[in-house]
Amino acid sequence: MVSTRKRLPAPPQPGPRQHLLKRFYIPLMLAPVVVVFSSLFLGSLIVALLQSFGYAPLYNVDEFPTVRHYSQLISAPGFWQSVGLTFYYAIVPTIIGTAFSVYLALALRRRFYGKALFNYIYKLPLMIPYLVGVALIILLFANGGLIARTLFQLGLIESTRDFPRILLSHGGWGIMIVYLWKQIPFTTLIVFSVLIGLGPESEEAALTLGASRWQTLWHVTLPQIMPGIVSATIIVFAFNFGSFEVPFILGAKISPFTLPVEAWRAFDDADYTRRLRAMAIVMVISLISSLLLISYLSLYRFYERRRGRV
Amino acid sequence: MSRRRHPLPWAIGSLALFVLLAASLLTGRLALAAALAGLGGVVAILAVTLFRRHQGGPQRLSPFQRFYLWFVGIAVLGPFIPLVIASFAFRWNWPDLLPSVWWWTARTTARTPRGWDYVFSPISRVLESTANTVIIALIVTLVCIVVSLPAARVIARENFRGKSLIEFFLLTPLIVPEIAVGLGILITFIQIGLAGSYLGIVIVHLIPTIPYMVRVLTSVFQGLSRDYEEQAQVLGAGPLRTLWHVTLPMILPGILAGGLFAFLVSSNIFLLTFFIGRGRIETLPTLLFSEVSGGRLDPEGAGIALIVTIPGIILLIMTERFIKEEVFAKGFGG
Numbered sequence: 001m002v003s004t005r006k007r008l009p010a011p012p013q014p015g016p017r018q019h020l021l022k023r024f025y026i027p028l029m030l031a032p033v034v035v036v037f038s039s040l041f042l043g044s045l046i047v048a049l050l051q052s053f054g055y056a057p058l059y060n061v062d063e064f065p066t067v068r069h070y071s072q073l074i075s076a077p078g079f080w081q082s083v084g085l086t087f088y089y090a091i092v093p094t095i096i097g098t099a100f101s102v103y104l105a106l107a108l109r110r111r112f113y114g115k116a117l118f119n120y121i122y123k124l125p126l127m128i129p130y131l132v133g134v135a136l137i138i139l140l141f142a143n144g145g146l147i148a149r150t151l152f153q154l155g156l157i158e159s160t161r162d163f164p165r166i167l168l169s170h171g172g173w174g175i176m177i178v179y180l181w182k183q184i185p186f187t188t189l190i191v192f193s194v195l196i197g198l199g200p201e202s203e204e205a206a207l208t209l210g211a212s213r214w215q216t217l218w219h220v221t222l223p224q225i226m227p228g229i230v231s232a233t234i235i236v237f238a239f240n241f242g243s244f245e246v247p248f249i250l251g252a253k254i255s256p257f258t259l260p261v262e263a264w265r266a267f268d269d270a271d272y273t274r275r276l277r278a279m280a281i282v283m284v285i286s287l288i289s290s291l292l293l294i295s296y297l298s299l300y301r302f303y304e305r306r307r308g309r310v
Numbered sequence: 311m312s313r314r315r316h317p318l319p320w321a322i323g324s325l326a327l328f329v330l331l332a333a334s335l336l337t338g339r340l341a342l343a344a345a346l347a348g349l350g351g352v353v354a355i356l357a358v359t360l361f362r363r364h365q366g367g368p369q370r371l372s373p374f375q376r377f378y379l380w381f382v383g384i385a386v387l388g389p390f391i392p393l394v395i396a397s398f399a400f401r402w403n404w405p406d407l408l409p410s411v412w413w414w415t416a417r418t419t420a421r422t423p424r425g426w427d428y429v430f431s432p433i434s435r436v437l438e439s440t441a442n443t444v445i446i447a448l449i450v451t452l453v454c455i456v457v458s459l460p461a462a463r464v465i466a467r468e469n470f471r472g473k474s475l476i477e478f479f480l481l482t483p484l485i486v487p488e489i490a491v492g493l494g495i496l497i498t499f500i501q502i503g504l505a506g507s508y509l510g511i512v513i514v515h516l517i518p519t520i521p522y523m524v525r526v527l528t529s530v531f532q533g534l535s536r537d538y539e540e541q542a543q544v545l546g547a548g549p550l551r552t553l554w555h556v557t558l559p560m561i562l563p564g565i566l567a568g569g570l571f572a573f574l575v576s577s578n579i580f581l582l583t584f585f586i587g588r589g590r591i592e593t594l595p596t597l598l599f600s601e602v603s604g605g606r607l608d609p610e611g612a613g614i615a616l617i618v619t620i621p622g623i624i625l626l627i628m629t630e631r632f633i634k635e636e637v638f639a640k641g642f643g644g
Binding site: 025026028029030032033034036037040041043044045046047048051058103104106107110111112118119120121122123124125126127128129130131132134135136137138139140142144146147148149150151152153154156157160167168181184185234235238239241242243244245248249250260263264267275278279282283285286289290293 | 329330333334342369370371375376378379382383385386387389390392393396404405406407456457458460461463464465468470476479480482483484485486487488489490491492493494495497498500501513514516517520524574578580581584594595598599601602603605606607611612615618619622623625626627629630
């Protein structure tokens with residue numbers, strides 16, 4: 001077929017119009033996403049920021065720039081307790097969930113009977129809203145819930161009051177169980193997909209060279225799936241730190257509330273000027289969350305550099 | 311070993327033992343707790359000796375892993391059993407383990423529609439919310455694909471200054487709390503009249519869906535060689551014909567995967583819909599919120615929770631079919 005190849009037309013020569021196209025090709029292609037994103041995402045953050053510093057012509061408030069809302073917020077009783085509570089509800093499920101997920105992902109790599117079915121089952125919580133988890137938790141763990149009833153039938157407790165408060169208490173175990181139920185599948189999926197991408201070669205090599213199971217896990221597998229673990233924990237922690245509906249329903253009904261619940265309460269107040277305080281709160285949430293994540297990321301970078309991978 | 315022992319009874323048994331132990335500790339019955347702990351120890355020793363010989367090389371599950379998988383499966387699916395029972399209850403008072411009056415017996419005597427009758431009546435707004443959820447998610451998915459496709463192509467193929475900055479910028483919604491974005495947008499939308507409208511909800515749903523879509527589509531373009539497009543152009547096809555006849559058919563599976571992802575994220579959003587919908591537009595998550603926000607769950611709430619789960623099951627089956635696990639790795643594994 002050499003003869004036909006000779007008759008192929010020459011590749012199109014770039015004319016002046018195409019030069020222009022080429023020059024603006026990248027900006028033009030990026031434009032839609034960047035425009036939509038900047039106007040929505042950055043725009044809303046800027047609006048919130050301006051309002052938190054006292055610029056709100058909508059409610060006839062214009063004291064820009066003032067840090068009054070921030071200073072009032074920080075000096076308010078229970079503010080630091082709120083911060084602590086928000087952090088506690090966010091970090092505990094992240095750590096417990098990651099441990100459970102890594103173990104699950106490692107188990108999922110093995111061969112076992114019913115694996116295809118299990119692949120469907122464990123992902124179900126990923127697909128449904130947090131509020132379904134809330135409904136399930138209420139049914140099971142409320143003081144008049146099924147577990148309390150079972151204990152009563154077994155004669156272990158005498159009334160609903162004897163059952164420990166798992167919901168509507170500052171201990172927050174109800175909140176954290178919902179987070180775990182919903183997020184373990186997410187983290188597992190990410191870690192598992194990284195494991196699949198890696199393949200078993202390096203682990204097999206370590207085992208062949210005489211490393212024990214633990215050594216292989218600790219020195220070969222875990223370092224390799226670290227990037228996946230880090231991105232999953234970042235997403236999960238950031239979500240928990242800013243989550244609203246779960247602590248709003250399952251959290252204690254007396255102060256301190258978590259920061260997002262506090263923000264909604266201030267925003268929903270009949271007094272519209274309290275909305276500026278809500279904006280200050282969400283700015284504090286974003287600030288604390290990003291500071292924590294940045295320090296976490298630099299810690300991870302430090303770890304990778306120590307290992308000599310970057 | 312003549313016969314493989316099934317670990318399911320062990321899993322259920324040790325779970326029950328654990329709950330009992332915790333309960334007796336919490337209610338201050340130390341003697342019982344000690345007895346249970348002793349029993350637990352005996353069971354553990356028995357389990358280890360019974361399952362030890364099942365190990366069959368590194369490819370097989372260890373007994374504890376087998377137990378753990380059962381535990382996860384039960385923890386995921388188990389709670390749905392009482393939810394189904396609760397949805398068929400009419401009266402279910404403390405301390406009954408099963409409803410004392412079922413829905414179907416009380417159905418004709420109740421003055422207002424109860425249980426599933428309520429769920430399927432127009433008063434509950436279930437059908438309306440389902441339609442809203444699906445329509446909004448479909449539109450969001452389409453807009454999201456159109457907006458993200460060009461950017462994903464450029465990010466996957468070209469090198470330019472500020473590329474990593476843009477990539478980071480497009481991931482920030484996963485890190486910045488939704489409530490911060492939500493309140494700012496709500497204020498703006500109230501001013502320009504988009505609050506409480508479908509358009510407003512579709513627009514805000516773009517924020518959490520675009521990051522996933524861009525990641526998935528970028529990995530799709532990275533896996534697609536330029537050769538085919540170049541061959542088409544060498545053979546004389548214009549840019550539009552190349553796009554339509556070569557590029558799009560090749561990335562279609564990837565678009566489907568990204569679209570499923572965006573649909574999934576959009577249909578699960580509560581907070582942004584709650585803020586921007588302002589009670590005027592209900593989706594399934596906001597409807598369920600008003601059912602459970604009091605901290606109680608009546609049979610009607612249980613029914614609605616089950617209805618809210620159904621789209622999730624459909625999406626689960628579709629994602630298992632169409633999305634390969636590696637897509638997630640490319641998206642987040644780094």
